[in-house]
Amino acid sequence: MAKIRAAKGAPYARILGVGGYRPVRVVPNDVILERIDSSDEWIRSRSGIATRHWASDEETVAAMSVEASGKALAAAGVSAERIGAVVVSTVSHFAQTPAVATEIADRIGTDKAAAFDISAGCAGFGYGLTLAKGMIVEGSAEYVLVIGVERLSDLTDLDDRSTAFLFGDGAGAVVVGPATEPAIGPTVWGSEGDKSETIKQTVQWSDYRVGDVAKLPLNEQGEVKFPALTQEGQAVFRWAVFEMAKVAQQALDQAGITAADLDVFIPHQANMRIIDSMVKTLKLPEHVTVARDVEHTGNTSAASIPLAMERLLATGEAKSGDTALVIGFGAGLVYAATVVTLP
Incomplete structure (x- = not known):
């Protein structure tokens, strides 16, 4: 039997730089209220969201990713040619193939980097970060670009009172590279497929292929509507607050630290009530800075964590070297939690 030689990677990995892109158009709650029977006060009390960004036709998934990636590369001091892999998490790039990651890798100027998309919803950034860490330690890449990007405005039913106000667009990117000491902890991740109906797309793409509009959603003019995201709000809230708090605690335990050792908490920016409830359930000390980017960016799914991270560092609410x-x-339901050192 032949002996296979293993690649020699770095002992550890860390986030070296972060960048974000938010579309130019800022959409206040007043715009949402043109289509649903609600109020600014109700939206804020239920979600904490005041504004969100919606992309223009030119602000595609690829275009937003390129902008965020450029900022992340500059912050990391790493040239695009040194990127060995590009990992893109998104549910709103509507071409099944080729992966949008290949377009991004080309546009930013990588030297034939490996490139692929992943679909893990709002946990996608954590999944991508874990894959990047593995590549660097395994030795298949020296630097990896991880991108979370969404155009959820394309998947929003503006007539659905329960979700019309939730979603926004944007891209966040990080450069992950070698480190001499641990800076990305063990990942606690998993799935609960028995809860797949809790957050889902209203209509599967295959239903459009049949040609029978009887199963498809129609607008007031009788025209076929694009699929949208829908969720069971209360079920999601309970799962996030109680079950995900347990996962977060497991991530702390596996990293060998306690809540008192934290400087920053960056949860997925689902809504403010979930964030505040998780803070209470985890009993985070008052000194821990909590990301609340959802107020101005909305729920951007896979992009929410890197966007929130970028804003905290840009505003000085968090600093390089902080433990987060x-x-x-x-959707899935899926989850991923880890402890990182901020770039």
Whole structure:
């Protein structure tokens, strides 16, 4: 039997730089209220969201990713040619193939980097970060670009009172590279497929192929509507607050630290009530800075954690070297949590 030689990677990995892109158009709650019977006060009390960003036709998934990636590369001080892999998490790139990651890898100027998309909803950034860490330690890449990007405005039913106000667009990217000491902790991740109906797309793409509009959603003019995201709000809330708090605690335990050792908490920006409830359930000390980017960015799914991280660092609410707990959770249901050192 032949002996296979293993690649020699770095002992550890860390996030070296982060970048974000938010579309130019800012959409206040007043715009949402043009289509649903609600109020600004109700939206804020239920979600904490005041504004969100919606992409223009030119602000595609690829275009937003390129902008965020450029900022992340600059912050990391790493040239695009040194990127060995590009991992993109998204549910809103509507071409099944080729992967949008290949377009992004080309546009930013990588030297034939490996490139692929993953679909893990709001946990996608954590999944991508874990894959990047593995590549660097295994030795298949020296630097990896991880991108979370969404155009959820394309998947929003503006007539659905329960979800019309939730979603926004944007891209967040990080450069992950070698480290001499642990800076990305063990990942606690998993899935609960028995709860797949909790957050889902209203209509499967295959239903459009049949040609029978009887199963398809129609607008007031009788025209076929695009699929949208829908969720069972209360079920999601209970799962996030109680079950995901347990996952977050497991991530702390596996990293060998306690809540008192944290500087920053960056949960998926689902809504403010979930974030605040998780803080209470985890009993985070007052000194821990909590990301609440959802107020101005809305729920951007896979993009929410890197976007929130970028804003905290840009505003000075967090600083390089801080210890942060990050956790993403959403459709699947899937989740991923880890402890990282901020770039």
